[in-house]
Amino acid sequence: MAGTSDGDTGDYIDHPVRPYVMTSGRAYPSRNTIRPETLLVVDPDLRPPVTAGRQQRALLDMCRGMLSLAEAAAHLRLPVSLVVVIASDLVDSGHLSVRSAPRHTPPSAELLEKVLDGLRKL
Amino acid sequence: MVSANSDWPEREERYVSPTVAQSVKILVVGAFGVGKTTLIGSVSEIAPLRTEETMTSASVGVDSLSGLDDKATTTVAMDFGRVTVTPEVVLYLFGTPGQRRFWDLWEGLAEGAVGALVLVDTRRIEDSFEVFDQLETRTGMPFAVAVNEFPDAPKYDPEQLREALDLLPDTPIVPCDARHRESAAHALITLVEHALHFPASQKALT
Numbered sequence: 001m002a003g004t005s006d007g008d009t010g011d012y013i014d015h016p017v018r019p020y021v022m023t024s025g026r027a028y029p030s031r032n033t034i035r036p037e038t039l040l041v042v043d044p045d046l047r048p049p050v051t052a053g054r055q056q057r058a059l060l061d062m063c064r065g066m067l068s069l070a071e072a073a074a075h076l077r078l079p080v081s082l083v084v085v086i087a088s089d090l091v092d093s094g095h096l097s098v099r100s101a102p103r104h105t106p107p108s109a110e111l112l113e114k115v116l117d118g119l120r121k122l
Numbered sequence: 123m124v125s126a127n128s129d130w131p132e133r134e135e136r137y138v139s140p141t142v143a144q145s146v147k148i149l150v151v152g153a154f155g156v157g158k159t160t161l162i163g164s165v166s167e168i169a170p171l172r173t174e175e176t177m178t179s180a181s182v183g184v185d186s187l188s189g190l191d192d193k194a195t196t197t198v199a200m201d202f203g204r205v206t207v208t209p210e211v212v213l214y215l216f217g218t219p220g221q222r223r224f225w226d227l228w229e230g231l232a233e234g235a236v237g238a239l240v241l242v243d244t245r246r247i248e249d250s251f252e253v254f255d256q257l258e259t260r261t262g263m264p265f266a267v268a269v270n271e272f273p274d275a276p277k278y279d280p281e282q283l284r285e286a287l288d289l290l291p292d293t294p295i296v297p298c299d300a301r302h303r304e305s306a307a308h309a310l311i312t313l314v315e316h317a318l319h320f321p322a323s324q325k326a327l328t
Contacts, residue, residue: 035230036173036202037147037214039138065137068145068214070202074171080200081175100145103234106263107146111211112318115146115236118207119314122165122307 029088036070036080039099040087046095059086059096066099136168141209148213148310149232151220151257152241153249157270158217159201161241161300165307166203166215174199175227198227215310220253225260237264237317239309241300244275247286254287264320266313268298292316 034040042063048056055078062072073083090096107115150158163170174197201217216231218224220240225232238257242250257265269283278286280295289295294312299305 035147035233036200036216037145039142039145039212066140066142067137068204068212070173070200070214070216071168071171071204074173074202079175080173099143103146105234106317106320107234107236109318111144111146112236112314114208114211115213116311116314116318118205118211118213119165119307119311122205122303 029085031088031091033098034069034084034087034091035103036068036073037100038069039066040069040072040091040096041066041099043095043097049093049095055082055086056090059083060090063096138204138212139206139209142206142212144211146211146213146236147231147234148215148236148313149220149238149263150215150217150241151238151253151265152270153243153246153253154219156241156243156246156249157300158241161239161268161270161298161306161309162201162203162215162217164301164303164305165205165310167206168204170201170203170217172199172201177223177227196223198224200228220256222252222256222260225256232261232263235261235263237266237313237320239313240265240267241270241298242267242283242287243270243272244278244283245272247283250287254289264313264317266294266296266309266316268296268300268309268312270298270300 040063042060044064048060052060055076058076059072062075067075069083069087070080072087073080076083087096091098150162152158159170177196177198198219203215203217205213205215207213213236218228218231220238238261240250240253240257257263267283267287267289269278283289283295284291284293294316296309296312298309
């Protein structure tokens with residue numbers, strides 16, 4: 001085990017291949033509009049790109065239903081930072097759609113009221 | 123056809139409802155062992171998920187990690203859950219340790235958030251100081267304090283806590299039992315109500 005876990009519990013899963021190998025050496029995504037909570041869904045009409053690697057295909061398969069980027073990353077057991085890079089490429093090529101608009105400002109009062117309504121029903 | 127891989131979402135209900143068109147997030151912040159994942163699990167419609175980032179020495183930057191000299195990498199974990207609050211809106215709850223190195227690593231996580239619910243354990247108040255310092259200096263987002271009431275924890279008057287934690291008069295402080303859905307939901311509601319009024323209170327300060 002190479003490092004220490006900063007979380008509460010659980011095991012660190014090491015990967016035999018360094019993440020940047022899976023992204024052709026790039027550490028940064030092609031777009032700055034994908035956050036952990038961004039909702040992604042695959043375009044069912046498009047086949048995976050012929051050049052798609054194992055991680056790209058796994059992400060497309062995972063997103064056959066709508067999931068946030070963080071959920072997809074957790075299910076795939078890959079770091080969010082890596083999945084952001086992979087997802088950005090697949091959004092650029094049209095294979096993945098972003099369902100939720102990226103948010104750079106705090107949520108509106110109208111949206112906060114909806115959140116409140118939902119939490120009060122819990 | 124469901125994948126044989128056990129890590130895959132096995133049932134379609136693991137997916138977000140196709141009616142959802144918007145996602146929002148709340149950060150659940152607090153020191154190690156304070157009950158973040160417990161609180162998230164109490165309200166989440168999915169079993170809490172975990173994702174990890176590896177921080178290498180190159181990303182340490184100017185932050186002091188003295189005492190960790192022999193470690194080339196360290197991992198920072200984030201547990202999270204999901205609540206579909208309306209047919210169109212899904213809320214994510216991201217549980218984060220909230221120390222300085224965490225914000226360095228997860229740049230962008232704070233952006234666009236409703237706010238942060240800070241969980242505090244009164245047996246270890248000093249563990250929270252760095253969390254509050256980072257929230258105030260790095261994110262500027264609204265936050266509320268939930269005091270996770272462990273059975274053997276000393277009881278404090280909210281105003282004593284406010285003084286000990288050096289909080290503003292309008293920062294909500296609520297008692298909370300992270301194990302119980304109603305109590306966890308109440309703490310989150312308190313934060314969102316505070317966030318609704320936050321822009322006005324910010325303007326008053328400047």
